[in-house]
Amino acid sequence: MSSERRYERAIEKIFQKYYREGIDYFEFHKDELIAVCTELGITIRNIPDIIYAFRGRRELPAAIAVTGHWAIESAGTNAYAFRKLNNPAQFVVSFADYAPIEIYNAIPEVVEGLLRQDEQSLLTRILYNRLVDIFCGLTCFHIQNHYRSNVHRVGQVELDALYVGVNSAGELFVIPIEAKSQSESEMIGRVQISQMAKLVRQDFPxxxxxxxxxxxxxxxxxxxxxxxxxxxxxxxxxxxxRRYRLIRRHSL
Known part of the structure; x- marks a missing residue:
C-alpha cells in the first residue's frame, strides 16, 4: 500500500470517529492517530507527517471533502483539530497569469551551482537577490530561517523565514515567510498562513x-x-x- 493511501485511511478513520452532520470543529490527539494505524494494520513511522501532508501537500480524501471544506490545525501539544471552513483550505494562485519581472541575479555562481529546487534553496535565492525588499518596497533584514515559537492554544509553530523591514518613515514591519518548493503538490494553506500570523502577533506585538x-x-x-x-x-x-525571473547579463 502506498504511503499516500496509508495516510488517507488513517485520517479518514479519525474523521469518521468524530464527524456528525452539523459539526464544524473537533479535536483529536496524536495518540489517537497511532491507535488508528494499529487498528488498521498500517505502519507510519512519522505520525505527525500525516497532518503536515494534508495541510500543504495533499487534498483531504474525497470521503472528507464531500462534507465541506475542512482544514487540520494544531490545537496544542500533540493535539490537532478539524475545522470546517467557508473557503477551500488551500489558496489557488494563478502565477502563470502574471508576467515575470526580470531581476539581475546577484547569487554568486559558486553558490548557485549548489542550489536545489527545495524551500531552503528558494530562500537563499530570495535572500541574495533582496526579493523581500523589492516586493515590499521596504529595506529588509533577514533575522533567521526556521524561527520557532510556542503559540497560545496552537502549540509550536515554525516560520520558514523571518525578516524585519523599515520604511522611509522609520516604521518597522515584521515579515514572516511561508516557502513552497517547485512540486505542484506543495500548496499554500490557509491554516499555515493563520498560524504564521498568530505567531508574529504574539512574539512581535x-x-x-x-x-x-x-x-x-x-x-x-x-x-x-x-x-x-x-x-x-x-x-x-x-x-x-508578483512573479520574478532571475537573469544574468555580461554587461549592463
Whole structure:
C-alpha cells in the first residue's frame, strides 16, 4: 500500500470517529492517530507527517471533502483539530497569469551551482537577490530561517523565514515567510498562513505585519504572494502577487 493511501485511511478513520452532520470543529490527539494505524494494520513511522501532508501537500480524501471544506490545525501539544471552513483550505494562485519581472541575479555562481529546487534553496535565492525588499518596497533584514515559537492554544509553530523591514518613515514591519518548493503538490494553506500570523502577533506585538508566501515555479521563476493582516483561516485574502525571473547579463 502506498504511503499516500496509508495516510488517507488513517485520517479518514479519525474523521469518521468524530464527524456528525452539523459539526464544524473537533479535536483529536496524536495518540489517537497511532491507535488508528494499529487498528488498521498500517505502519507510519512519522505520525505527525500525516497532518503536515494534508495541510500543504495533499487534498483531504474525497470521503472528507464531500462534507465541506475542512482544514487540520494544531490545537496544542500533540493535539490537532478539524475545522470546517467557508473557503477551500488551500489558496489557488494563478502565477502563470502574471508576467515575470526580470531581476539581475546577484547569487554568486559558486553558490548557485549548489542550489536545489527545495524551500531552503528558494530562500537563499530570495535572500541574495533582496526579493523581500523589492516586493515590499521596504529595506529588509533577514533575522533567521526556521524561527520557532510556542503559540497560545496552537502549540509550536515554525516560520520558514523571518525578516524585519523599515520604511522611509522609520516604521518597522515584521515579515514572516511561508516557502513552497517547485512540486505542484506543495500548496499554500490557509491554516499555515493563520498560524504564521498568530505567531508574529504574539512574539512581535508592537510591529506592523506583512505576511508573505513564496514558491519556486516549474519554469524557474519565483512567485511571491502577500496576504492581508488577519488571524482566522477563513478571513485571509490575497493582497498582491508578483512573479520574478532571475537573469544574468555580461554587461549592463
Amino acid at each position: 508592537d510591529l506592523q505585519r506583512r505576511l508573505l508566501a513564496v514558491k519556486i515555479l516549474g519554469d524557474g521563476t519565483i512567485g511571491v504572494v502577500e496576504f492581508d493582516d488577519r488571524i482566522e483561516p477563513d478571513d485571509f485574502g490575497i493582497v498582491a502577487v
